[in-house]
Amino acid sequence: MLSVENISFQYDKDVILKSIDFKVLPGEHLSIIGESGSGKSTLLQLIYGEFDLNEGQIFWKETEILGPEHNLVAGYEFTKSVTQEFNIMPFITVAENVGKYLSNTSPSLKKQRIAELLEVVELTGFSNTKAQYLSGGQKQRVAIAKSLAKEPELLLLDEPFSHIDNFKKQSLRRKIFRYLKEKNIACLVATHNHEDVLGYADKMLVINNAQIEAYGTPKDLYNKPKTNLIASFFGEFNELPNYGFVYAHQLKVVVNSEMKAVVEQNYYKGNNYLIQAKLDGNPLFFEHGDVLEIGESVCLKIEEL
Numbered sequence: 001m002l003s004v005e006n007i008s009f010q011y012d013k014d015v016i017l018k019s020i021d022f023k024v025l026p027g028e029h030l031s032i033i034g035e036s037g038s039g040k041s042t043l044l045q046l047i048y049g050e051f052d053l054n055e056g057q058i059f060w061k062e063t064e065i066l067g068p069e070h071n072l073v074a075g076y077e078f079t080k081s082v083t084q085e086f087n088i089m090p091f092i093t094v095a096e097n098v099g100k101y102l103s104n105t106s107p108s109l110k111k112q113r114i115a116e117l118l119e120v121v122e123l124t125g126f127s128n129t130k131a132q133y134l135s136g137g138q139k140q141r142v143a144i145a146k147s148l149a150k151e152p153e154l155l156l157l158d159e160p161f162s163h164i165d166n167f168k169k170q171s172l173r174r175k176i177f178r179y180l181k182e183k184n185i186a187c188l189v190a191t192h193n194h195e196d197v198l199g200y201a202d203k204m205l206v207i208n209n210a211q212i213e214a215y216g217t218p219k220d221l222y223n224k225p226k227t228n229l230i231a232s233f234f235g236e237f238n239e240l241p242n243y244g245f246v247y248a249h250q251l252k253v254v255v256n257s258e259m260k261a262v263v264e265q266n267y268y269k270g271n272n273y274l275i276q277a278k279l280d281g282n283p284l285f286f287e288h289g290d291v292l293e294i295g296e297s298v299c300l301k302i303e304e305l
């Protein structure tokens with residue numbers, strides 16, 4: 001189990017993380033969300049042992065994860081980290097990068113393992129390509145495969161699909177997260193994308209103002225967002241008096257109701273339109289199947305999630 005015990009950290013005078021305390025079980029998937037600059041990457045780096053904590057302790061099972069003051073070379077056998085820098089070698093092939101730390105005692109086993117990992121990240125056809133000729137997204141996938149080569153117990157992923165196009169992202173996400181579950185590898189995933197969370201994460205940690213703003217299952221946080229930061233992570237939303245947070249897709253146009261809004265703008269979204277309207281002088285967003293006329297008055301009702 002990963003045990004992050006009341007840690008606090010600052011690079012210089014500003015406190016980046018304060019009294020952060022949570023646990024992650026073996027095989028568990030924890031998503032870390034928060035605004036840009038809220039400290040998600042810093043938290044992953046601390047768990048990797050890259051910096052010394054100002055307060056608190058971090059353990060993986062019985063081992064305390066220590067920073068450079070006690071441990072000159074960051075990192076432990078049981079953990080791997082994929083950062084935004086990728087750390088892959090440009091002048092060797094994709095297969096050589098992935099197999100870099102694998103044992104050479106059985107070349108056929110090594111080859112098999114590399115092939116298995118390239119299949120997980122959908123790069124089988126690039127095995128013999130030098131890494132320098134890869135796109136940013138392909139490099140990111142090599143970095144993920146490399147991090148899995150020696151089967152860590154704990155994997156730290158910092159925005160793992162940030163360079164990967166939407167077309168690839170969907171299947172890659174399914175494959176990688178399923179692979180981690182099958183191998184019982186715990187993972188912490190810093191992300192800005194709710195699609196990385198819903199459907200995959202067991203738990204979700206929200207960081208704001210250096211502290212934990214919320215912790216729970218994605219379903220609970222989605223159904224009852226306590227703050228606008230959490231609601232906004234999941235999509236367009238409104239904060240309505242007497243109701244709290246209401247997602248745009250929860251508002252439906254009906255023949256008659258007390259809630260009357262005036263349409264101001266339509267935004268095409270593919271399967272429907274996001275409608276910007278005014279309700280009692282305040283902006284309101286809802287979704288609708290068709291374009292509505294600007295200036296039209298519509299009645300709305302709130303649907304339960």
Ligand SMILES: Nc1ncnc2c1ncn2[C@@H]1O[C@H](COP(=O)(O)OP(=O)(O)OP(=O)(O)O)[C@@H](O)[C@H]1O
Nearest residue numbers: 011012016034035036037038039040041042043190
């Ligand atoms: N090496 C560093 N030295 C000093 N300050 C740093 C360093 N790295 C990050 N910071 C600062 O710490 C804060 C948190 O940064 P961090 O990268 O952890 O945020 P983040 O939540 O991962 O952001 P993003 O979502 O944009 O990646 C930011 O204000 C950043 O400027």
